[in-house]
Amino acid sequence: MNATAVAQRTQHPLGNLPLACGHTLPEAQLTYLQIGELNAQRSNLILVPTSYGARPEDLAWLAGPVLDPERWCIVIAGMFGNGASSSPSHGAMGLAEQGWVVSHRDNVAAQRQLLAEVFGVERLPLIYGWSMGAQQAYQWAVEHPEAVERICCVCGTARTTPHNRLFLLSLRQALTADRHWNGSGFNAPPEQGLRTYALIYASWAASQPFFRSLAEPVEDHVEQHWLPHYQRHDPRDLIAMLDTWLA
Structure with a gap:
């Protein structure tokens, strides 16, 4: 199966999103890629947060060799700052020099909003993350353990060493x-x-x-x-x- 051929890339509006650093991100956007279909029970959605420098389409290769798109609805969510979701290049977000630091709490909050508003999903069978994607998976598990059955963290640490x-x-x-x-x-x-x-x-x-x-x-x-x-x-x-x- 050519998983990328059936991928649906979408930009989801989040509204004005308060960040942990104290700033509010106006008209925040989260870009995601969906590969595979959500089942009637809404129980087969796997979340894949992006890694450093990656956009959702860069991780579409996971569908097939790693995650079966015939069984799972794979949602690859772009973290803030990656140029696809809200980023400084869009003009609405500053840098640490102006007090703007997006935390993984902010990325997780945006992903939770996306899953609730678009998919009606509150509990995930798996979050799969590599590098900074793994950091986001850890954040999900720590902050919302009731919402995550499993995490698969590859090449990522719970705390930056x-x-x-x-x-x-x-x-x-x-x-x-x-x-x-x-x-x-x-x-x-x-x-x-x-x-x-x-x-x-x-x-x-x-x-x-x-x-x-x-x-x-x-x-x-x-x-x-x-x-x-x-x-x-x-x-x-x-x-x-x-x-x-x-x-």
């Missing part, structure tokens, strides 16, 4: 040290900052055996395969997601 925090701070510094950073955004694309950012990310995310196996120089590999993935994002969105991760 000091070592992981160092990685995130180095990424943030790579962007904000760019000459186009103005203290609250960018006056022009931070091309040098993004290249430094991509080099840092690649050095942490892939292993020594992986880099030893490359046919091309590591600099070329990062330029061709890692940099384009992050260039598609507004750099303010990359920072906003880092701040959520740091929080």
Whole structure:
């Protein structure tokens, strides 16, 4: 089955959403992808929160090899800051420099609203999350244990570790040290900052055996395969997601 061919991508309005940081996100939007059909008992919905830098369609590959769309209604929910759901690039959300930090409590609140308003679902058989998606699954289980039967957390921690925090701070510094950073955004694309950012990310995310196996120089590999993935994002969105991760 070609799961992506039957996926229905939708943007759901949440209204004005109060955030844990004290700000209210005006006319908040949550973008999600639905693969598979909800059954009559509304008991087969699996929630997949997105990971860092991912948009819902980036995780559609899970339908089939990991989650059976013939059995499950798979809802992939984009977290705030990813450029698909409400993000700084939309103009309604600021950065930590202005006191804006979206927490996973905010992402979970938005997802709960989505599930109630669109699907009429209050209890989930499974939340599947990778990396920051796993963090959101943990948040669901801690905050709403009555609503979650199971969580499957892959490559994610319930609390960001000091070592992981160092990685995130180095990424943030790579962007904000760019000459186009103005203290609250960018006056022009931070091309040098993004290249430094991509080099840092690649050095942490892939292993020594992986880099030893490359046919091309590591600099070329990062330029061709890692940099384009992050260039598609507004750099303010990359920072906003880092701040959520740091929080």
